[in-house]
Amino acid sequence: MIFENNQAFAQSLDRQDPLHHLRDEFLFPKQHGVPFIYLCGNSLGLQPKAARSYVDQQLSNWENLAVEGWFEGENPWMYYHKELKGLMANIVGAGPQEVCPMNTLTVNLHLLMVSFYRPTAKRFKIIMEAGAFPSDQYAIESQVRFHGYDPKDAIIEVAGRNGESTLRTEDILAAIADNGEQIALVLFGGINYFTGQWFDMPAITEAGHRAGAVVGFDLAHAAGNVPLQLHEWDIDFACWCSYKYQNAGPGGISGIFVHEKHFSDTSLHRFAGWWGYQEQQRFKMEKGFMAEAGADGWQVSCTQVVPMALYHASLKIFESAGFIGPLREKSLQLTAYLYYLVGEVNKALGFEQYKIITPAAEGERGAQLSIIARYKAKEIFHALVANNILGDWREPNVIRLSPVPLYNSFEDVFLTAARMLTISKELITPKQ
Ligand SMILES: Cc1ncc(COP(=O)(O)O)c(C=O)c1O
Ligand SMILES: Nc1ccccc1C(=O)C[C@H](N)C(=O)O
Structure with a gap:
């Protein structure tokens, strides 16, 4: 698929996604009353509403x-x-x-x-x-x-x-x-x-x-x-x-x-x-x-x-959801979209601030991308959290982000990359 780096494109993918409604089955954590974009299913998946x-x-x-x-x-x-x-x-x-x-x-x-x-x-x-x-x-x-x-x-x-x-x-x-x-x-x-x-x-x-x-x-x-x-x-x-x-x-x-x-x-x-x-x-x-x-x-x-x-x-x-088949189809797209957008962030910054160490090949990865931030890695991770993006941090320098097909949307992925760009511009001075 040819991806586009704009919110309307992400929203149109969500409209075409037959699994999009499944996110309503889950409870999202909030910060100051606003739900997180939750990209941390690699550590702890969200609570299904039915769990209770x-x-x-x-x-x-x-x-x-x-x-x-x-x-x-x-x-x-x-x-x-x-x-x-x-x-x-x-x-x-x-x-x-x-x-x-x-x-x-x-x-x-x-x-x-x-x-x-x-x-x-x-x-x-x-x-x-x-x-x-x-x-x-x-x-x-x-x-x-x-x-x-x-x-x-x-x-x-x-x-x-x-x-x-x-x-x-x-x-x-x-x-x-x-x-x-x-x-x-x-x-x-x-x-x-x-x-x-x-x-x-x-x-x-x-x-x-x-x-x-x-x-x-x-x-x-x-x-x-x-x-x-x-x-x-x-x-x-x-x-x-x-x-x-x-x-x-x-x-x-x-x-x-x-x-x-x-x-x-x-x-x-x-x-x-x-x-x-x-x-x-x-x-x-x-x-x-x-x-x-x-x-x-x-x-x-x-x-x-x-x-x-x-x-x-x-x-x-x-x-x-029909078990893994349909979920994997969406997962491949979601994570490929994140992969593409991280590249767009680097392009907009003019240098390789983010290096994805997860293999790009579909058969060699799941939902997760592990991303090394070249400058100010930890500050960037904390700024993402402050901006309602919840992934996780693994020492010494890796931010893990996992769009999960059961509850993440293409718009989640778009907004994540957009906020990564804004945060990077704010935190990294041109000299660095
Ligand atoms: C690969 C792997 N092994 C083991 C564990 C630990 O599992 P537990 O604490 O449930 O024994 C985890 C996650 O915590 C893990 O990702
Ligand atoms: N079970 C936990 C309890 C506390 C904190 C993290 C975990 C994780 O599962 C970490 C995960 N295995 C990881 O890939 O880092």
């Missing part, structure tokens, strides 16, 4: 049924997760039996590594991206130590070439091939939190398998953002949080994916708990753990009903 009634419903169940709520009423808590599984499966491209809502993200990363990182003296290394989200780094390092290895020997980080912010797929594949028989696990983010780079998940998975390794992904920044086909891509396991692009609230419940080819593998270790026990037998309270079939068998503690209700509210909006 989904939670209210569970509070009523608790009020009216108390302990009987587990088994009685319209939607007994014992089975509530099943209502979410089909919806979640659509978000990540899996069978419903391959996904389950449970716990929180880093906890699930640990639990899945218990099953899928099984180092041997010969094959004990983990390949990951350099600059992964710190929680993933800490989780992986601690798992390696738990098995008696030194992270310095066991973790191979693939980094960008000579100062490049993003990774080249060929370098990732070469690192996997070069370390072949020593790799136990390839564990990548789907999209890197800092750069917004969407890795070539099918190619990484294929290379990992060719090397004889298990392949897993942390999809915190990918689930609900980009189209995923976890089953078809033959990924072994994955987990994600629901509070970013899936709008399930701060600390929202996480989701896991385990490929069905692993369901019959009785050699997999798990850190078991009663909620992973065979559902029909669970309340017999017998000795000797027997896992429920599918991803549900990785559950540990009893269902988190309220976080699940919040996730449910948001997943129903995804369902009404």
Whole structure:
């Protein structure tokens, strides 16, 4: 599409957007009574208006049924997760039996590594991206130590070439091939939190398998953002949080994916708990753990009903949007528009004040653009917030802006760039 740098053009795109009405399903934070242009779905998605009634419903169940709520009423808590599984499966491209809502993200990363990182003296290394989200780094390092290895020997980080912010797929594949028989696990983010780079998940998975390794992904920044086909891509396991692009609230419940080819593998270790026990037998309270079939068998503690209700509210909006296909179509346009407009801001300033480190290619990014501001980066970020544009800041110099197709408009994107230009002119003197 040929974009234009004017508000009327942005408004005309909004009029043609079949998903534009969905923003009415969300609550926008305000500053001095004026709603923010919210571009921070990469960190915390907005609250669906329906969230409160989904939670209210569970509070009523608790009020009216108390302990009987587990088994009685319209939607007994014992089975509530099943209502979410089909919806979640659509978000990540899996069978419903391959996904389950449970716990929180880093906890699930640990639990899945218990099953899928099984180092041997010969094959004990983990390949990951350099600059992964710190929680993933800490989780992986601690798992390696738990098995008696030194992270310095066991973790191979693939980094960008000579100062490049993003990774080249060929370098990732070469690192996997070069370390072949020593790799136990390839564990990548789907999209890197800092750069917004969407890795070539099918190619990484294929290379990992060719090397004889298990392949897993942390999809915190990918689930609900980009189209995923976890089953078809033959990924072994994955987990994600629901509070970013899936709008399930701060600390929202996480989701896991385990490929069905692993369901019959009785050699997999798990850190078991009663909620992973065979559902029909669970309340017999017998000795000797027997896992429920599918991803549900990785559950540990009893269902988190309220976080699940919040996730449910948001997943129903995804369902009404037709899931990821239509959202991705809009997302590509929205983010491409922001990409174009940032270039226009640079043009108007006469120098490259803003450098986008997120790949431009559609297949290598989601909604997020990570932008380095050359001069006065932090002041510019604060001025954006003061001007009602809410993105976020990641040290040392990156402003992340993520137009989210569920609740952002083309006009939001236009106004963001327009305010970036005004602010830049105000803050940066010609000498600089
Ligand atoms: C890639 C990634 N991993 C892990 C986390 C941490 O998740 P949690 O605090 O829910 O465990 C986040 C976000 O906070 C993330 O973006
Ligand atoms: N869970 C949070 C709690 C507090 C503050 C930020 C987060 C984030 O999710 C940050 C996000 N993962 C990021 O990509 O920076």
